[in-house]
Structure formats: structure tokens, C-alpha cells
Amino acid sequence: MMAEDEVDSSYHTSTLAMEYATTxxxxxxxxxxxxxxxxxxxxxxxxxxxxxxxFPNPARATGSEAKIRTAFRDTRDQIKAFAIDFVRQHLPH
Structure with a gap:
């Protein structure tokens, strides 16, 4: 779903929150x-x-493959809108 929005997430990994304990x-x-x-x-x-x-967890979506893909797209788009709004409200321009 990220690639559809021109985001390459192939190199992203999970990290433990405690890795940032001193940040x-x-x-x-x-x-x-x-x-x-x-x-x-x-x-x-x-x-x-x-x-x-x-946000809704798209991993919990059920139904056809098309319906599940739509759930992932919807959540991606909601998170993107949230991030854009956050930047506009809280970060210097």
C-alpha cells in the first residue's frame, strides 16, 4: 500500500521503544x-x-482480498492526513 503512494518502505524495520530511552x-x-x-x-x-x-487496524479486516486492500488503503490515507495536519499545526514552517 505504501508503494502505491510512492513511499518505499522496503528498508523499514521495527525497533523497541527502549532503544530510544535516552533520546x-x-x-x-x-x-x-x-x-x-x-x-x-x-x-x-x-x-x-x-x-x-x-486508527482502524487493517490487519483485522475480513472479506475479499479487494475489501482487505481497501481497508489498508483507508488506514494509510487516514494516517497520512493525520501526519500532514500534525506538521501544519506543530512544526515551524
Missing amino acids: PFNFVLSVCDHARETCSVLPGATTATRLHHS
């Missing part, structure tokens, strides 16, 4: 309820502004 943060964004609950403590983010938005 100072201005913002902590969570995009699912599970992450909000399980990553509630991040040592480098004690004074960070925390923002949360729960």
Missing part, C-alpha cells in the same frame, strides 16, 4: 490504542507533548 522528544504520537497502552512510559519523553489518534 529527548518534543512530541510522542501514538496511532493505535495498543501502542498508547503498552508504550505509555518512554524515558526520553517525560516532558513531551503526547498526541493520540486511534
